[in-house]
Amino acid sequence: MKILLAGYNIDRDLIEQLKRGETVDEGALTPETISAAYARISRNPADVNILREKSRAAVEKARKSNEQIVFGLGHASVAEHACFNFDVIGVSRLAIEYLEHFRLASYTEKSQRYIKIEDDGLIPEEFSDEPFRGEFLTLVKEQNAFYRRAFEEIEKALLKNGDCAKDASLKAREDARYALPLAIRGQLGMTVNGRTLENMIQKLQAAPLAEVREMGRQLFARCGKLVPSLVKYTEPDSYHLNQGKLINALPSVSGNGKQAAGQGAVALLTHSPNPDNSILTTLIFNKLPLSFEDAGEAVREMTVKQKKELFLELFRDMNSYHSVSRVFENTEFTFEIMLSATAFAQLKRHRMGTLLIQPYLTELGVTIPETMVAAGVETAYFDLVRKVNRVYSRLAEKNTDAAPYCLTNGHRRRVIFKLNARELYHFVRLRADEHAQWDIRSIAAEVMALVKEVAPFTFMLASGKHEFQETKKQVFLNE
Numbered sequence: 001m002k003i004l005l006a007g008y009n010i011d012r013d014l015i016e017q018l019k020r021g022e023t024v025d026e027g028a029l030t031p032e033t034i035s036a037a038y039a040r041i042s043r044n045p046a047d048v049n050i051l052r053e054k055s056r057a058a059v060e061k062a063r064k065s066n067e068q069i070v071f072g073l074g075h076a077s078v079a080e081h082a083c084f085n086f087d088v089i090g091v092s093r094l095a096i097e098y099l100e101h102f103r104l105a106s107y108t109e110k111s112q113r114y115i116k117i118e119d120d121g122l123i124p125e126e127f128s129d130e131p132f133r134g135e136f137l138t139l140v141k142e143q144n145a146f147y148r149r150a151f152e153e154i155e156k157a158l159l160k161n162g163d164c165a166k167d168a169s170l171k172a173r174e175d176a177r178y179a180l181p182l183a184i185r186g187q188l189g190m191t192v193n194g195r196t197l198e199n200m201i202q203k204l205q206a207a208p209l210a211e212v213r214e215m216g217r218q219l220f221a222r223c224g225k226l227v228p229s230l231v232k233y234t235e236p237d238s239y240h241l242n243q244g245k246l247i248n249a250l251p252s253v254s255g256n257g258k259q260a261a262g263q264g265a266v267a268l269l270t271h272s273p274n275p276d277n278s279i280l281t282t283l284i285f286n287k288l289p290l291s292f293e294d295a296g297e298a299v300r301e302m303t304v305k306q307k308k309e310l311f312l313e314l315f316r317d318m319n320s321y322h323s324v325s326r327v328f329e330n331t332e333f334t335f336e337i338m339l340s341a342t343a344f345a346q347l348k349r350h351r352m353g354t355l356l357i358q359p360y361l362t363e364l365g366v367t368i369p370e371t372m373v374a375a376g377v378e379t380a381y382f383d384l385v386r387k388v389n390r391v392y393s394r395l396a397e398k399n400t401d402a403a404p405y406c407l408t409n410g411h412r413r414r415v416i417f418k419l420n421a422r423e424l425y426h427f428v429r430l431r432a433d434e435h436a437q438w439d440i441r442s443i444a445a446e447v448m449a450l451v452k453e454v455a456p457f458t459f460m461l462a463s464g465k466h467e468f469q470e471t472k473k474q475v476f477l478n479e
């Protein structure tokens with residue numbers, strides 16, 4: 001693993017000084033001076049650029065002021081004005097799940113969909129002793145060998161079926177990876193502000209996996225000396241460290257193995273009562289000087305036709321690149337979703353909802369791409385999965401948190417995904433779109449069908465981006 005600090009923000013006046021060849025105190029090349037200047041805005045009437053100048057001229061004073069304001073007063077948002085870019089290289093897919101758990105940061109990650117995987121993956125520190133090391137290594141070698149074979153067989157079958165070479169290669173890469181273990185290394189670029197970074201480092205260092213703790217240590221090593229007044233409390237305390245032990249306090253219960261009500265992988269658990277009315281009530285509240293109660297009464301008195309017409313007005317000038325109105329945020333939906341590691345890798349990137357995850361469970365089976373079936377490698381895939389499950393059970397006896405390193409991208413978990421109607425529109429547009437990967441696309445289609453049932457007006461324009469114009473045409477056809 002290698003984590004590099006790729007960039008951070010410093011005062012532009014310093015950049016100009018450097019460009020002019022003037023000497024600049026090295027200590028001033030820190031985002032802390034900007035945070036300190038902005039922190040002073042609330043109590044100092046001077047123009048902000050003057051406050052920045054003062055901060056630049058007295059960096060130690062700026063640091064003291066940051067410490068007092070961020071940590072003393074708890075005015076922690078000041079640390080958000082410091083911004084960092086990190087190169088995160090050679091970390092496993094499993095560790096990336098821990099990193100991308102943090103919502104208030106930006107990630108762009110190497111895609112196993114577009115890039116053929118040549119790396120065999122890491123050997124987790126938790127299994128560095130024999131016999132676990134040997135067992136783990138043998139298994140991941142087999143998984144990688146199967147990946148290469150499945151890639152060839154899928155590509156061959158698709159070419160035979162008339163796909164062009166480019167499409168066949170892309171689909172083969174996209175689907176053969178369902179056999180790859182979560183130990184495969186990836187890389188990403190991450191942009192994060194000082195406040196989230198501190199929280200991230202503290203929690204990563206409390207994680208059960210050695211690789212994830214190392215990630216936290218390296219992040220701190222790259223920024224700690226640069227911004228000591230903003231990223232300071234990074235040692236995990238007992239609150240963070242003991243989260244994992246909560247499981248011991250839970251009652252001992254076993255389920256019947258059934259999914260929550262629902263035909264497919266997605267179940268709609270709860271939603272705001274009468275979502276269509278809820279959106280209109282919020283709209284009226286937002287536009288007219290009425291209490292929420294009175295706005296609700298006004299909506300209850302409307303006919304179905306009037307409600308539909310109001311929704312049409314809301315949508316009239318909307319295009320596929322417009323967000324739906326903010327009033328949609330007051331109406332929420334909670335889903336239970338069973339999904340593969342591949343689909344999860346994509347779902348977790350939607351940062352504006354609440355995502356609560358269970359561990360991967362071998363009892364939930366695996367997701368198999370149709371192309372594997374068509375290429376005749378289905379039986380071999382299931383043989384491989386059975387072997388993976390056996391090794392997983394042995395590894396789990398040593399370390400339950402690290403055992404998932406050997407699970408495949410096809411293994412499944414359950415999650416709770418809660419989001420408001422505005423974010424749902426965004427999610428469906430991206431993930432039910434023709435460019436979306438088939439696994440997450442099928443989840444988005446189920447989500448869309450479920451919400452259209454309970455909120456037909458609210459979601460009348462919900463569709464993948466590619467279908468937006470046609471959907472809109474149909475909706476306005478009989479107006």
Ligand SMILES: Cc1cc2nc3c(=O)[nH]c(=O)nc-3n(C[C@H](O)[C@H](O)[C@H](O)COP(=O)(O)OP(=O)(O)OC[C@H]3O[C@@H](n4cnc5c(N)ncnc54)[C@H](O)[C@@H]3O)c2cc1C
Pocket residue numbers: 104105106107108109110111349350351352423426430431435436437
């Ligand atoms: C076809 C496809 C291919 C993809 N390929 C890759 C890939 O190869 N590699 C990869 O890393 N990712 C890939 N992604 C994931 C993609 O980059 C997004 O991370 C993911 O779709 C989540 O969507 P989002 O960022 O729009 O918003 P969400 O996180 O769902 O947030 C919703 C909205 O909130 C706003 N928002 C949220 N956070 C911020 C922020 N920090 N700053 C400003 N606005 C914000 C934006 O308006 C955003 O649209 C792919 C996605 C698709 C659909």
